[in-house]
Amino acid sequence: MNDERSAKAATQELLASLAPGFGDPVHDTQAVFRTLLDALARPGTIGVIETPLPCADAPAAEKRAGLAAFAALLALADYATPVWLAQPDAALAAALRFHADAPLVAEPHAAAFGYVHDAHALPALDAFMSGTPESPEHSATVFVRVESLTGGAPLTLRGPGIETTRSVAPAGVPERFWRERAALAPLFPCGIDFYLVCGERLMGLPRTTFVEMH
Numbered sequence: 001m002n003d004e005r006s007a008k009a010a011t012q013e014l015l016a017s018l019a020p021g022f023g024d025p026v027h028d029t030q031a032v033f034r035t036l037l038d039a040l041a042r043p044g045t046i047g048v049i050e051t052p053l054p055c056a057d058a059p060a061a062e063k064r065a066g067l068a069a070f071a072a073l074l075a076l077a078d079y080a081t082p083v084w085l086a087q088p089d090a091a092l093a094a095a096l097r098f099h100a101d102a103p104l105v106a107e108p109h110a111a112a113f114g115y116v117h118d119a120h121a122l123p124a125l126d127a128f129m130s131g132t133p134e135s136p137e138h139s140a141t142v143f144v145r146v147e148s149l150t151g152g153a154p155l156t157l158r159g160p161g162i163e164t165t166r167s168v169a170p171a172g173v174p175e176r177f178w179r180e181r182a183a184l185a186p187l188f189p190c191g192i193d194f195y196l197v198c199g200e201r202l203m204g205l206p207r208t209t210f211v212e213m214h
Contacts, residue, residue: 021074021095021098021099022051022071022074022099028051028071028075029074029075031050031051032049032051032071032072032074032075033075033076035047035048035049035050035202036072036075036076036195036202036204039195039202039203039204040161040193040204040206041161041204042161042162042204043157043159043160043161043162043166043203043204043205043206043208043209044157044162044166044167044168044203044204044205044209045166045203045204046149046201046202046203047201047202047203047204048200048201048202049067049068049071049072049200049201049202050200051071066145066197066198066199066200067199067200068143068195068197068198068199068200068201068202069115069143069145069195069197069202070092070095072143072195072197072202073096073100073102073113073115073143074095074096074099074100076113076141077096077100077102077112077113078100078101078102079100079101079102079103080112081102081112081113082102082103082104082105082110082111082112082113083096083102083103083104083105083111083112083113083114083115084104084105084106084107084108084110084111084113084114084115085104085114085115085117086108086114086115086116086117086118086121086122086123087116087117087118087121089117092115107127108123108127108128108140109127109128109129110129111128111129111140112129112140112141113140113141113142113143114128114140114141114142114143115142115143115145116142116143116144116145117145118145119144119145119146119147119172119173119174119177120172120174122144122174122177124180125177125180125181125183125184125192126180126184128140128142128192129192130184130187130190130191130192131189131190131191132190133189133190136189136190136191139190139191139192139193139207140192140193141192141193141194141195142192142193142194142195143194143195143197143202144173144177144194144195144196144197145196145197145198146170146171146172146173146196146197146198147171147172147198148170148171148172148198149168149170149171149196149198149201149202149203150169150170150171151169151171152169152170152171152172152173153169153213153214154167154168154169154214155167155168155169155170155178155211155212155213155214156211156212156214157209157210157211157212158209158210158212159206159208159209159210160206160208160209161206161208161209162209168203170196170203173196175213178211178213181194181205181211182210182211184207185207185210188207188208189207190207191207191208192207193205193206193207194206
């Protein structure tokens with residue numbers, strides 16, 4: 001009886017501390033998905049996750065991850081898409097398991113989605129899945145939290161979805177990220193799609209985008 005009471009108390013404690021998910025899962029998931037697609041279709045533009053998540057008083061995951069990353073992972077992940085978290089985060093892990101039924105993996109190469117809370121702790125990019133020539137879609141999508149999407153060193157973007165060039169300046173991205181990302185370009189159609197996230201805002205960097213550092 002005591003074991004049963006302890007288990008019940010532990011479950012109640014978990015539910016009380018769990019980050020809330022979408023209020024309207026179908027509508028909210030679709031809205032977030034459209035924002036994510038638009039960000040990849042127009043690389044370098046800043047998208048805003050407008051889907052409300054009840055995070056004002058939550059202890060939880062979406063505050064640590066940032067609204068954009070948390071909402072994106074809720075919208076994209078499911079039981080068949082393993083997620084890798086670069087930094088241990090029990091609250092975020094619990095929310096992804098509970099709301100999305102997403103398995104968490106210990107190594108980036110096993111993940112369909114990755115989340116890096118600190119851009120400077122980003123592993124070497126070849127640690128992630130980049131697909132194969134026969135199945136380039138079997139690659140990772142990685143969300144990287146940055147200090148800001150503006151105010152950093154200037155970069156010039158070229159490629160599909162950009163009429164000529166587009167100037168961006170995300171802050172807090174280590175220079176090696178851009179070098180390693182450029183080294184993946186010859187592997188196309190294989191590659192990794194990235195989102196830089198900050199709060200409720202995000203910027204898409206698909207594998208097709210060429211980035212020039214100044």
